[in-house]
Amino acid sequence: MDKVELEKRVEELHKLLHEYGYAYYVLDQPMVPDAVYDQYLKELLAIEADNPDLIFPDSPTQRVGGNILEGFEKVTHKTPMLSLSNAFNEEDLRDFDRRVKAVVGESVRYVCELKIDGLAISLTYENGTFVLGSTRGDGTTGENITANLRTIRTIPLRLKNDISIEVRGEAYMPKKSFNKLNEEREQKGEDLFANPRNAAAGSLRQLDPKIAASRNLSIFLYSIGGDPEQYGLDSHSESLDYLDEMGLTTNKERRVCQTIDEVVEYVKEWHDKRPNLSYEIDGIVVKVDRFIHQQELGFTAKSPRWATAYKFPAEEVVTRLIDIELS
Numbered sequence: 001m002d003k004v005e006l007e008k009r010v011e012e013l014h015k016l017l018h019e020y021g022y023a024y025y026v027l028d029q030p031m032v033p034d035a036v037y038d039q040y041l042k043e044l045l046a047i048e049a050d051n052p053d054l055i056f057p058d059s060p061t062q063r064v065g066g067n068i069l070e071g072f073e074k075v076t077h078k079t080p081m082l083s084l085s086n087a088f089n090e091e092d093l094r095d096f097d098r099r100v101k102a103v104v105g106e107s108v109r110y111v112c113e114l115k116i117d118g119l120a121i122s123l124t125y126e127n128g129t130f131v132l133g134s135t136r137g138d139g140t141t142g143e144n145i146t147a148n149l150r151t152i153r154t155i156p157l158r159l160k161n162d163i164s165i166e167v168r169g170e171a172y173m174p175k176k177s178f179n180k181l182n183e184e185r186e187q188k189g190e191d192l193f194a195n196p197r198n199a200a201a202g203s204l205r206q207l208d209p210k211i212a213a214s215r216n217l218s219i220f221l222y223s224i225g226g227d228p229e230q231y232g233l234d235s236h237s238e239s240l241d242y243l244d245e246m247g248l249t250t251n252k253e254r255r256v257c258q259t260i261d262e263v264v265e266y267v268k269e270w271h272d273k274r275p276n277l278s279y280e281i282d283g284i285v286v287k288v289d290r291f292i293h294q295q296e297l298g299f300t301a302k303s304p305r306w307a308t309a310y311k312f313p314a315e316e317v318v319t320r321l322i323d324i325e326l327s
């Protein structure tokens with residue numbers, strides 16, 4: 001093939017492999033057998049080996065970087081990554097609802113989301129390509145962990161549309177991966193991670209991306225940084241559907257609630273269903289849905305007045321650490 005035909009073939013292989021990867025990792029519905037995926041990947045690797053100028057940052061071959069970093073650069077977030085006020089019981093939720101209605105009136109609508117117990121991160125895409133990933137840090141300044149985030153298969157290296165957008169979410173380690181990792185560490189006499197959140201944070205702080213790649217991390221995205229209305233969106237629930245359309249992963253258990261009674265119902269339902277989840281949650285996040293209402297409510301110094309986190313009590317499990325000490 002001449003150069004032009006090679007470029008065309010590389011573009012075709014990118015498109016195929018991104019589509020197969022999305023179906024496999026995000027939808028959990030493989031489109032082709034692994035052997036077919038591997039064969040296309042091998043073809044792309046061979047073309048890239050002979051034509052390094054055809055290696056692009058969003059190539060599926062560029063997920064696990066080669067070199068080990070010296071350290072992490074600092075990243076200043078364009079808009080601060082806020083924290084959440086807490087609610088500990090039904091009364092706190094109803095107080096939140098009263099405070100919200102005092103400002104925006106009776107027609108307020110909420111979105112409830114599972115509160116993923118992981119590490120808050122930010123992803124920046126330019127013209128559809130993933131260019132920067134960082135930790136929340138202190139809310140204003142985080143660490144550049146792009147190389148490690150590229151290894152997370154549910155983070156697309158290229159969006160469905162060539163938009164520029166910053167999105168925020170929670171990177172997490174599924175319970176099964178956490179237990180398997182601790183079993184391996186126990187075999188090797190290494191100290192254990194206390195919980196999946198620490199394991200995810202520890203994995204994303206590795207300077208060698210190969211280690212992060214081996215930890216089977218995943219992610220749920222839950223908000224757009226900056227002004228979501230620039231994408232023609234009027235509410236938080238719409239923005240989550242928009243992220244889905246872009247090929248980003250959001251948590252499908254979310255629910256739009258027309259009243260605080262429905263919110264209370266959702267909280268009770270997930271308090272009972274929590275142990276069956278394949279990942280850990282530490283509560284429910286309740287957000288006012290319409291952006292005009294969010295703007296009327298505004299922020300305190302560190303968290304929005306239009307959102308709160310209902311915290312579940314710590315899960316009643318005897319941790320493996322105690323098991324080991326007693327054995």
Ligand SMILES: NC(=O)c1c(N)nc(OC2CCCC2)nc1O[C@@H]1CCC[C@@H]1O
Nearest residue numbers: 082083113114115116120170222223285
């Ligand atoms: N952990 C979560 O699942 C979660 C969520 N589903 N939604 C938000 O909304 C942000 C945006 C407005 C203020 C907080 N934050 C979440 O986690 C935050 C990140 C930093 C502190 C909380 O853990």
